[in-house]
Amino acid sequence: MQKSVHIPVLLQASLDHLKPKTGESYLDLTAGYGGHASNFLDVTKNYTQSVLVDRDQNAVDSLGFLIEKGARMIHSDFLSASEQLVREGRKFDIILADFGVSSPQLDIAERGFSFLRDGDLDMRMNPSQELTANYIVNKYSKKELLKILVEFGEEKRGFSERIVDKIIETRKKNPITSTTQLADLILSVHKGGWQKTHPATRTFQAIRIAVNQELEQIEKMLLLLPKMLNPGGRVGIITFHSLEDKLVKNYFKQDSLKGLESNFLFITKKPVSGAVEDAHNPRSRSAKLRVSIRK
Numbered sequence: 001m002q003k004s005v006h007i008p009v010l011l012q013a014s015l016d017h018l019k020p021k022t023g024e025s026y027l028d029l030t031a032g033y034g035g036h037a038s039n040f041l042d043v044t045k046n047y048t049q050s051v052l053v054d055r056d057q058n059a060v061d062s063l064g065f066l067i068e069k070g071a072r073m074i075h076s077d078f079l080s081a082s083e084q085l086v087r088e089g090r091k092f093d094i095i096l097a098d099f100g101v102s103s104p105q106l107d108i109a110e111r112g113f114s115f116l117r118d119g120d121l122d123m124r125m126n127p128s129q130e131l132t133a134n135y136i137v138n139k140y141s142k143k144e145l146l147k148i149l150v151e152f153g154e155e156k157r158g159f160s161e162r163i164v165d166k167i168i169e170t171r172k173k174n175p176i177t178s179t180t181q182l183a184d185l186i187l188s189v190h191k192g193g194w195q196k197t198h199p200a201t202r203t204f205q206a207i208r209i210a211v212n213q214e215l216e217q218i219e220k221m222l223l224l225l226p227k228m229l230n231p232g233g234r235v236g237i238i239t240f241h242s243l244e245d246k247l248v249k250n251y252f253k254q255d256s257l258k259g260l261e262s263n264f265l266f267i268t269k270k271p272v273s274g275a276v277e278d279a280h281n282p283r284s285r286s287a288k289l290r291v292s293i294r295k
């Protein structure tokens with residue numbers, strides 16, 4: 001297995017806007033490799049009242065250095081973890097969510113997230129879950145596949161139709177089992193040239209979102225935020241594509257329309273963009289950070 005390092009995205013901007021203070025409690029809903037968490041906990045020094053969440057066993061295994069100091073780990077998806085914390089009546093001063101995949105998830109070919117590496121069509125963030133990319137590609141109907149590509153990949157309709165027709169034609173003979181097989185199949189029905197963005201990018205994003213029910217997780221978790229934050233508590237959310245950002249933006253916008261009844265005030269009027277960050281971290285190019293404060 002290759003070694004892979006995860007560089008936290010928008011780390012300084014997160015610290016600058018969320019302003020952690022000594023003694024504050026911290027909830028990290030996507031703790032990953034602890035890049036953000038370790039920097040926040042270095043400041044708050046309140047390990048025992050802080051909670052780290054991730055659905056990926058590899059991420060959990062990497063977080064021992066923070067758990068040793070007293071942080072609590074919840075190995076689950078962040079919606080179930082949030083429901084559990086609400087049931088327990090837990091509240092925090094700072095909540096951070098940094099969506100999407102980590103660099104190790106993308107870099108380990110066997111996880112099947114990347115069309116650049118030959119691996120099984122898997123894409124599960126939690127490998128104990130049943131639904132895989134393989135199942136979606138080989139068993140879903142034409143209508144279901146088309147809906148996934150157009151809605152979750154925001155892929156053009158005509159190109160989506162050609163991709164889905166080719167998937168269905170190919171799988172009639174033999175199942176489609178690898179990432180590169182799927183990527184080659186997409187390339188074979190792509191018209192014209194391409195430069196920066198590989199034609200399989202949107203399809204892979206779409207299938208990953210479907211496998212991990214990513215948007216449903218975000219939509220339902222957002223509704224629980226007011227119950228998990230102390231008054232004056234801050235929440236920071238880092239998104240990587242427009243579907244995620246739209247959910248976050250609309251949630252806080254709709255809340256602010258309630259006026260006096262609203263739960264949150266924006267700290268970042270416009271999202272902070274990761275585009276200006278270190279060129280060595282391509283993940284930051286599309287990242288956006290939004291921060292709000294609980295009234």
Ligand SMILES: C[S@@+](CC[C@H](N)C(=O)[O-])C[C@H]1O[C@@H](n2cnc3c(N)ncnc32)[C@H](O)[C@@H]1O
Pocket residue numbers: 006007008009029030031032033034035036037053054055056059076077078079098099100101102125214217
């Ligand atoms: C971009 S990485 C986070 C990296 C982390 N901020 C750091 O600095 O190391 C996203 C992480 O969130 C996890 N994740 C994504 N969606 C999740 C969900 N719905 N529930 C729990 N964990 C999730 C992934 O497994 C991955 O480890």
